[in-house]
Structures are given as structure tokens and as C-alpha cells.
Amino acid sequence: MKTVFVVGAGPAGLFAAQKIAQAGHETIVFNRDIKPGGLAEYGIYPTKDKMKVGLRKQFAKVLSLPNLHYFGYVPVSSRSAVSVPELREWGPSAVVFSVGAQGTKKLGLPGEEARGVYAAKDFVYHYNLLPPFPSLDFSTGKRVAIIGMGNVMVDIARWLLLDAPVKTAEEVIVVGRRGPFEAKFDLKEFIYIEPFLDRAGFDDELQRIRPQLTAVGQDIGKLADETFPVLKKPAQDIGERRLRFRFLSSPQQIHAGARGRIERLTLVENVLFEREGNIGCKATEKTEDLDVDTMIFAIGDVADPALGLPYHRDAYVTNPDATDPKRAAYEIFDPQNGNVVDGMYAVGWARKASDGLVGIARHDGEVGAAHVLKYLETAPESGNVCIEQIRQRLECKGLRVIDKADLELLARAEEKMARAKGVAWFKFDNDEAMLQAIEAEKQAAIQTA
Ligand SMILES: Cc1cc2nc3c(=O)[nH]c(=O)nc-3n(C[C@H](O)[C@H](O)[C@H](O)COP(=O)(O)OP(=O)(O)OC[C@H]3O[C@@H](n4cnc5c(N)ncnc54)[C@H](O)[C@@H]3O)c2cc1C
Structure with missing residues (x-):
């Protein structure tokens, strides 16, 4: 042994x-x-x-x-x-x-330290209640840019648009460095956020990038069969919260306002190229500014x-x-x-x-x-x-x-809290509360023994 x-x-x-x-x-x-x-x-x-x-x-x-x-x-x-x-x-x-x-993947952009700019992992830890993230500032505003087109982007957009207890976001703008055919999310996850898709805005975006896609042999007509089946469904009225996409764009600079919070994001436009069957992208000289008050990097860790x-x-x-x-x-x-x-x-x-x-x-x-x-x-x-x-x-x-015995006591304490609050589950959102709950359960067990 x-x-x-x-x-x-x-x-x-x-x-x-x-x-x-x-x-x-x-x-x-x-x-x-x-x-x-x-x-x-x-x-x-x-x-x-x-x-x-x-x-x-x-x-x-x-x-x-x-x-x-x-x-x-x-x-x-x-x-x-x-x-x-x-x-x-x-x-x-x-x-x-x-x-x-x-670790956090840093792009080294000017202005990256502005308030309101977060790494996806930290944001996810915040809403999933991993100490100390719940007690840190992850405030969101009305216009949120999420960088990346994978499942983590979908989770964050879903949280902002659907499940956050306080929903501040009126517009979530997904920024992808490549095009819609390179979106990486699972379709079964995207279903949760597709009702928010601004279809008119999405069509405009597709028309904007059509020449780029055509240049690498991609046919917009096939998008509904590949990465965006939502396009097969009739467009619905969206409410006050909407999801938009900005393709072929990479963040270049973050501009903070007087209070140090992001207020504008400069994007550089990319062009696509094809190499050995893979689609890559490279930056052009063209830029565009987005007015956003929150930005979340969901580009992997x-x-x-x-x-x-x-x-x-x-x-x-x-x-x-x-x-x-x-x-x-x-x-x-x-x-x-x-x-x-x-x-x-x-x-x-x-x-x-x-x-x-x-x-x-x-x-x-x-x-x-x-x-x-x-x-x-x-x-x-x-x-x-x-x-x-x-x-x-x-x-x-x-x-x-x-130790293992502490984990059992903690689980018991959280079950009791859930029952007392009449909710399906309860999680302590800080270490101190978890430690106190373990101690309290330990004392209770000693007294009943
Ligand atoms: C936002 C998000 C959503 C996801 N959703 C899904 C999903 O719906 N379905 C699915 O199947 N997968 C999902 N995944 C993927 C899944 O969570 C991962 O595949 C899996 O958790 C990776 O496991 P791991 O053990 O390698 O790392 P982790 O799960 O990250 O575990 C790392 C562990 O190491 C510990 N640790 C870290 N640093 C130290 C240190 N210095 N010293 C001691 N301990 C340390 C941490 O406390 C943690 O317990 C999701 C991932 C993310 C980011």
C-alpha cells in the first residue's frame, strides 16, 4: 500500500x-x-x-x-x-x-481593469455562490457584451435574461471573433435564450457579413440546419430584454467613464480565411464602438x-x-x-x-x-x-x-435551511456561515447524544 x-x-x-x-x-x-x-x-x-x-x-x-x-x-x-x-x-x-x-485568460487590452469587466469564471462563481465571489461586486448594467460563442456564454446570457433575481440587462450583445457557423454552443443549451433573439437585428447582422461568409464558401441559407435552428421557427415578439450578435469582431479597447466603469468597447472587425478545412480570422483596420456598461469574457480559462x-x-x-x-x-x-x-x-x-x-x-x-x-x-x-x-x-x-464528517454536517444544515425557507435547495454563500453551521450541527449532535 x-x-x-x-x-x-x-x-x-x-x-x-x-x-x-x-x-x-x-x-x-x-x-x-x-x-x-x-x-x-x-x-x-x-x-x-x-x-x-x-x-x-x-x-x-x-x-x-x-x-x-x-x-x-x-x-x-x-x-x-x-x-x-x-x-x-x-x-x-x-x-x-x-x-x-x-487562471484568467487575459487579452491584455487597454482598459481591461475597468469596473464592470469580468471573467466568465468569476461571474459564474458569483451566481453559483462560491465564496468569496458572492460578496464581490459583479454588478451588471443595461447593456452587456459577452465575448465568446460557447456554452459558458449561453449560461451567462441565460442568467442575465432569464434567471438573475434582479434582471438589469435590456440588451445582451454576443461578440464572436468568427462567424455564425463557428458558434460553439450546444443547441440544447441555446434553446433557453433563443426566445430573446432579436431576429430583425440578427438578419441585418447576417446581411452585413454575407460577403465575408460567401468568400469562404459559407452559405447563409444553411445556417438554420447547422448552428442556428431557431431561424426555422417563425420570429416572435421579444419583450423588453433582447439578445443580439456581433460576428467577425474582437475587442480592442475598453473605455471607462468618470466613475471607472466601462462605458464603451471598441471592436475591431475581422475577416475570415480558410486553411486546411478550418476557418480562421484576422483583424482589419476597421473598428466600431459599442456602448456597453458591462463586459464579460467567456473565452475559456x-x-x-x-x-x-x-x-x-x-x-x-x-x-x-x-x-x-x-x-x-x-x-x-x-x-x-x-x-x-x-x-x-x-x-x-x-x-x-x-x-x-x-x-x-x-x-x-x-x-x-x-x-x-x-x-x-x-x-x-x-x-x-x-x-x-x-x-x-x-x-x-x-x-x-x-473532513468528511464536517461535509455531512454541512449538508444537514443546508437541508434544514431549505426546509425552513420552503425552497428546493439552500446554499450558504460564505465560508464563515458554512463553518458556523458545521459547528452548530456538531453541538446539536453532542447534546442529543
Ligand atoms: C460555466 C460552466 C458551466 C458548465 N456546465 C456544465 C454542464 O452543464 N454539464 C457538464 O457536464 N459540464 C459542465 N461544465 C464543465 C464541467 O464543470 C467541467 O468539465 C469539470 O468540472 C472539470 O472538472 P475538473 O475536476 O477538471 O475541474 P474543477 O471542476 O474546476 O475542479 C477543480 C477543483 O480543484 C480545487 N482547487 C482549485 N485550486 C486549488 C488549489 N490551489 N489547491 C487545492 N484545490 C484547488 C477546486 O476547489 C475544485 O474543487 C461547465 C463548466 C463551466 C465553466
Whole structure:
């Protein structure tokens, strides 16, 4: 038996941990957040209750394995109390990094620091109640530009137009650097926001870009069969909130008003080109300004450089030895000495940022775990890793370590709150409230015992 550390309890980390623990190894999961689940808990759209409840059940099953230990509320990073080198000093045979993609993709635009300009991940964390984001300013105005044409854009537009408790947005303008055929969202997701589509405005936009599409052999007549089936339906009256698209455009500059909040966005117009069957785009000299008071970048995320792993071009460096395709790059690689870092692995969105749905993250975690298990066959025995000693070390650093029993108490407290409020579910939106609820449940259990 060996000991393996898994850093990050999203789908990739938990399913990797499950495989490793089921193979009989002592497995310790460290997680930044109090609750496990990562984006399954704090990214997936709030009203997808059935999916979230199903995933929580699966995660609870993983956590019920007796040789799998949970240390929640313990961020590992060069900026926090526990660093990667320190973790390794504690003697595990292998460490799996499944921290997701916590970095923000920056375009480096002038004015990017203006108020009202957000990264999609942060905005999504805000409405999904991941502390501390609910208590930070994510105010929205009347005209919101969302940059990007994927599922995350759809979720955010859906929130703004349909489900936000206070709906400020009168117009959501989706800005895509390429054209309507390159939209990346799933049609079953787009259905939620299509009633808001300003059809007259959409037709005008298609006419504006028609010559560009024709130049790369794209036929607007086929759009309804490909990315915008809504065009087959009769146009309906839209209410006071509308969805618009601006294609072939990239943000170039953000202009802030007197109070430091974005009030205008300069877009540069792009032209399309075709290369080896793929449609690319390049900027022209032509620009246009949009009056917007909110802007959200939904262009994918990147790995967080502060974690402390070798980092290059927005990602952790994994084994570049791609000669054998079966040896997908799960091993962390040190480009300075040209060697794989012994016993260190990355899985899920930590390995490949913003790559697909939960099922893909799960699969990636499990494939990564298979590599780890192979490595463990010949790896040296773990140092003398004692679970209680690790807990004590963490507590000596002032960390309040959340364990599996705490998670059960927290779940119980949230169920009680939901019942008391007569709602389907309830989530505490700050760490302090979660910790107090755990303590209160603990005291109540002691008194009834
Ligand atoms: C807005 C949005 C909506 C989505 N909707 C869907 C959907 O409807 N259906 C679907 O199937 N998929 C959806 N996905 C995709 C899905 O959420 C991901 O595929 C999946 O969560 C990725 O799993 P992961 O474990 O790699 O990373 P994450 O889920 O990001 O998990 C990372 C974990 O690592 C922890 N962590 C981070 N940094 C540290 C650190 N320094 N130290 C310790 N722990 C750390 C975090 O606390 C977290 O628990 C959505 C994604 C987004 C962004």
C-alpha cells in the first residue's frame, strides 16, 4: 500500500481518487473549497438541479471509501499556507493535480481593469455562490457584451435574461471573433435564450457579413440546419430584454467613464480565411464602438501559474514525449532539466483547460489514475505518511481542515435551511456561515447524544 495525494476535488480529482483508493492505496484529497465538486458544484447552471444532485450523490459515494480522506478548505499554492514542495516533503508516493483551470485568460487590452469587466469564471462563481465571489461586486448594467460563442456564454446570457433575481440587462450583445457557423454552443443549451433573439437585428447582422461568409464558401441559407435552428421557427415578439450578435469582431479597447466603469468597447472587425478545412480570422483596420456598461469574457480559462508547477503558455507543462499516443501527457515535466517530475501528474481541466463536460473530466481523471497506478507498481514506498500528523501540521498553520464528517454536517444544515425557507435547495454563500453551521450541527449532535 502506498499513499497518494490528490490536489483538487472536482470531478477529475474525485474520480481519479476513487480509482486509486479502490486499488487499495491510501488516498488524501486536498481541496481549496470547503465543499467538493469544483465546477460541478459551482459552475454548472444553478437550475440544473437534477444533474447537480446526481453528481453530488456520486461524489458522496467516492468520499465514502474508507481509505480516501478529505482535507477541504486547504488551498495548495505558492501563495497559500501549503506549497507544492512542502506537500511533497510529506512523503506521498505520487501527487495528482486536479485543480481545474483557475487562471484568467487575459487579452491584455487597454482598459481591461475597468469596473464592470469580468471573467466568465468569476461571474459564474458569483451566481453559483462560491465564496468569496458572492460578496464581490459583479454588478451588471443595461447593456452587456459577452465575448465568446460557447456554452459558458449561453449560461451567462441565460442568467442575465432569464434567471438573475434582479434582471438589469435590456440588451445582451454576443461578440464572436468568427462567424455564425463557428458558434460553439450546444443547441440544447441555446434553446433557453433563443426566445430573446432579436431576429430583425440578427438578419441585418447576417446581411452585413454575407460577403465575408460567401468568400469562404459559407452559405447563409444553411445556417438554420447547422448552428442556428431557431431561424426555422417563425420570429416572435421579444419583450423588453433582447439578445443580439456581433460576428467577425474582437475587442480592442475598453473605455471607462468618470466613475471607472466601462462605458464603451471598441471592436475591431475581422475577416475570415480558410486553411486546411478550418476557418480562421484576422483583424482589419476597421473598428466600431459599442456602448456597453458591462463586459464579460467567456473565452475559456487557463491554468493558475501560482500553483507552483512548471508553467508555459497558460498551462502546466506535461510530458512532451508524444511519440507514443497512448502515453498522453499526464506526467508533469520540468523543462529546465528536461525530465519528467517523478510521481507528479495532472488530470482534468488542470491538464487541458476548459476541455469539455463533466464526463470528459471524469474520463481524464480515470485515465490519469491508471497512469498513476502503473507508476505505483514500481515506485518507492511512501515515507511515513500519517493522516493525523498531516491534519496537525495543517492546523498548526491556522487552517481549519474540513473532513468528511464536517461535509455531512454541512449538508444537514443546508437541508434544514431549505426546509425552513420552503425552497428546493439552500446554499450558504460564505465560508464563515458554512463553518458556523458545521459547528452548530456538531453541538446539536453532542447534546442529543
Ligand atoms: C460555466 C460552466 C458551466 C458548465 N456546465 C456544465 C454542464 O452543464 N454539464 C457538464 O457536464 N459540464 C459542465 N461544465 C464543465 C464541467 O464543470 C467541467 O468539465 C469539470 O468540472 C472539470 O472538472 P475538473 O475536476 O477538471 O475541474 P474543477 O471542476 O474546476 O475542479 C477543480 C477543483 O480543484 C480545487 N482547487 C482549485 N485550486 C486549488 C488549489 N490551489 N489547491 C487545492 N484545490 C484547488 C477546486 O476547489 C475544485 O474543487 C461547465 C463548466 C463551466 C465553466
